[in-house]
Amino acid sequence: MKLFHTLSILALATASLVSHAETTVKDSSYLPKKSKVSVKSDELTKVGYSFGYMMGDGNKGTATDLMLDAYFQGFRDAYVGNTPALTEEQIKQTLMDYQTRKETEYAKEIEALAKKNLEKGKAYLAENGKKTGVITTKSGLQYNVITQGTGKRPTATDTVKVHYEGKLIDGTVFDSSYKRGEPITLPLNEVITGWTEGLQLMPMGSKYHFVVPADLGYGEAGMTDIEPNSVLIFDVELLEINPKSDENK
Template sequence: MLSFPSIFSPYRSMMFQKTCFFTCGLLAALSPLQLIADDSAADVVPSQEQMMEAFGYFSAFQMGLSNLGFTAEDAPAINRGITRALCDTEPSPEMMQMVQGEVFQSFIQERVQAAQAEQEEASNAAAAGNIAAGQAFIADLKAEDAGVEATASGLHYKVVESGDADKMPTMEDTVLVHYKGTRIDGTQFDSSYDRGEPATFPLNGVVPGFGEGLTKIGAGGKILLYIPSELGYGNNPRPGGAIEPGDTLVFECELIEVNPG
């Protein structure tokens, strides 16, 4: 039976789960291509070899091999490893010793760190424009609406209804809240109203600006929150979501219930 060195054991133990998630992710990545495919291609029956080549292409693309610095020149060596794995061939003692050694681990770690640095640089560049736009948005907001207040952290907010002063939450409490979240251009990224039911959050388990903002009203109150990126998702929001790096977020919140922590 094929055995794995200890550094790969977490991947081996989750292999079947990851296979499912990877396949689903790969199909999701392929689905947009259906929108641009030539209708005439529907009558063409691809060969098994063509389908396997396409699967190999999108597998490598989905795994981000190029982002880790691998090139076409590396393909023969990578393919030899894939061939051995598909044959369930036992790795040689030399290979086992190599992958557990410092040289191999440095080889992988350097590529991962380089990819992370490149991604961070791209995120920071994308964030710069959004941060500036958010600052301008809040400056205009304050100039136009005297009801907008600010905290020392940089959060801006406007109390619409103050709610019950005897039932104001602290950061240790859990709240039941209805909310809608948008970017400053009005693009909605989340809404409990659309789901038809309020959400329950521990205030110390959400982004800092959201938690701090809800401490400004009591149960039954309503508030508008203007959360700069450093109090929201920063330069690294969830990949593929509507929130972009550096986005200032706008929340309309209705505090329904406060449960002491």
């Protein structure tokens, strides 16, 4: 679900919400199975269809409860110069009120999702911590050794080169340097806390399996493809350590 922004809301100003129509996007019976016009008939018909399609595609998912016939009425009135059913001030206020309601609904959904994920994460960590070979640090980070290297360990100010795969507890892969076909180089003081702590445990040449609690990952905020309060699972292979240069110390 997309969180509404003022700009995108106002872009839908022609969708008059005072219509008495009961049909919404969710009512698929309203949508024609085939075009009512032959879009191959002439140039202007194709132009009209193309504009309409682009507007629909651009706003798809923006308002999941949009009344399509009200939208069409508003578009038609504005395009042909009919007297609008609402004043400009009413249109702006209607859409701002709608935005506020949607943002409130979204916040409640995120709060409920964060609470649910927190409980699921606690249960997962409790079970994982019982597995043979799993070590739980004071912070709550869990790890086990896949391959133990013999080189030195990085410090929190070092830059490292690693190969890794990141998963959610349901097995969904959300990031992988292996899939991209090349390792990544990054400073340990600019990554999630679980990585900053975990990589410092690894001698050069090691490969570890980490289970990162939400508060050591992306926390309540989450990020793209990662829900709030998600426990993260990583397989990380330490390839190189590049200490911070003297001029930057």
